[in-house]
Amino acid sequence: MNIFKFFLPVFFTFFSLNIFSETLTLAEVYEIALKEDPQLKIAQATYKANKEAKAKGIAGLLPTITTRATTNWNESEVIKGGSVTFDEEGSSGNNSYSYSADLVQPIFRLDRWFQFGQGRAMSEVAKAQFGYAQQETILRVTETYFNLLKAKKDLEVAKSEEAAIKKQRDRSKRLFEEGVSSVTEFQEAQAFYDLAKVSTIAGEGQLEFAREALIAIIGEAPELKDLNQDFPISSPNPKSQEEWVGTALSNNFLLKAAQMATTAAKRNARSKLSNHLPDVDLVGNITRNTNRTISGFSGNSFSFDETEIENTRYSLQFSWPLMAGGLVSSERREAYALLEKAKQEEILAERSTIRDVKSRYSSVLTNLANVKARNQALTSSELALKATRFGYESDTRNIVDLLNAEKSFFSAQRDLNSARYDFILSEFALKIASGSLSPRDVYDLSNFMTE
Secondary structure, eight states, rough: OOHHHHHHHHHHHHHHHHHHOOOEEEEHHHHHHHHHHHHHHHHHHHHHHHTTTHHHHTTSSEEEEEEEEEEEEEEEESSSOOOOOOOOOOEEEEEEEEEEEEEHHHHHHHHHHHHHHHHHHHHHHHHHHHHHHHHHHEEEEHHHHHHHHHHHHHHHHHHHHHHHHHHHHHHHHHHHTTTTTTHHHHHHHHHHHHHHHHHHHHHHHHHHHHHHHHHHHHHHHOOEEEEEEOOOOOOOOSOOHHHHHHHHHHHHHHHHHHHHHHHHHHHHHHHHHHSSSSSEEEEEEEEEEEEEEEEEETTEEEEEEEEEEEEEEEEEEOOOOOOOHHHHHHHHHHHHHHHHHHHHHHHHHHHHHHHHHHHHHHHHHHHHHHHHHHHHHHHHHHHHHHHHHHHHHHTTSHHHHHHHHHHHHHHHHHHHHHHHHEEEEEHHHHHHHTTTTHHHHHHHTTEEOOO
């Protein structure tokens, strides 16, 4: 029993450490972000609020029912004159109460029909904006994920570079102390080593910053899986830039939002114009009045007379606003100005969409070429480093040549890592510009991730 008590907390500690030290793929991080990301939750709440515009527009076309109830107690007292009183003080009174209900059904309310159309369009605007927010979450999570991976790999390369240069520094120091090499070589090696240490410190700072960026989204910074070498670096599909532009003009969520905002502005302008027209409503009313009056007094008790009347009325109500101090005309001018603003914003959104797609398409092609070039550069720098080491050992190259070759090799490693991640992010940026980015892209990418 004592052994069990000892090992139980150890077991739970080990189990919890295994949970939080689990290495996650991009898809797993994205699934956490769907539950924990504050920005996405804000967008979702905003969408839920804004989509109610349609329901509010419908409400203006549906009947409304209003009920009222009142009760009154009336007392009267004979101050002078009169021949009849009901109590010793010469006063009398009655109690009345009533209930009523009004039903109003709009028959001809052209402004409300346009307001309903405006509300429906505004709900579509909210839907498009939320669709973009969902795509933006995919891109933001992916970018943060790879920024953390990049910072981690850059730090690993920086530490490897520092260790390699330290080895050369220590060797040059030993040779200097033995009188084999000059102090200049040792000082050169020391300078390279100091710069390598600075790179390591900077890398540690960048890693911490990247971790905090991920924590801001999902609340934690777990270990992440990297892409394996099987991930294809290939041209965008479709290959035609014009096809991407065509897709964007049909699917880009920001463009859709701008288009529906123009529709909503048109409905609003027509609604304000319709305020000059008459309104016709069907009105139904039912009222019940009850009146209780003191009719007599005997001993210590009163007697009452009670009457009850119920009225039912149906009517067509016609109203026509003839003058409102210029308010109706002012609202109409304002609405048409806002319509012109919405039209221009739609034009701007369309042109921006075309520009973004073309720019990001070119970026994908550039990053594709960059990956290929960085691959070749890494191979070349590795061969150059081997040749320089051989030359240094043969006394045909000096320590500076060797250290520069070391730096070039490690720099090529960093550049290749960055190029691969930049290519992926540029592909996602192209897809979000065209409106085609989806969670499927995240899961497809995660299939090429290993620990």
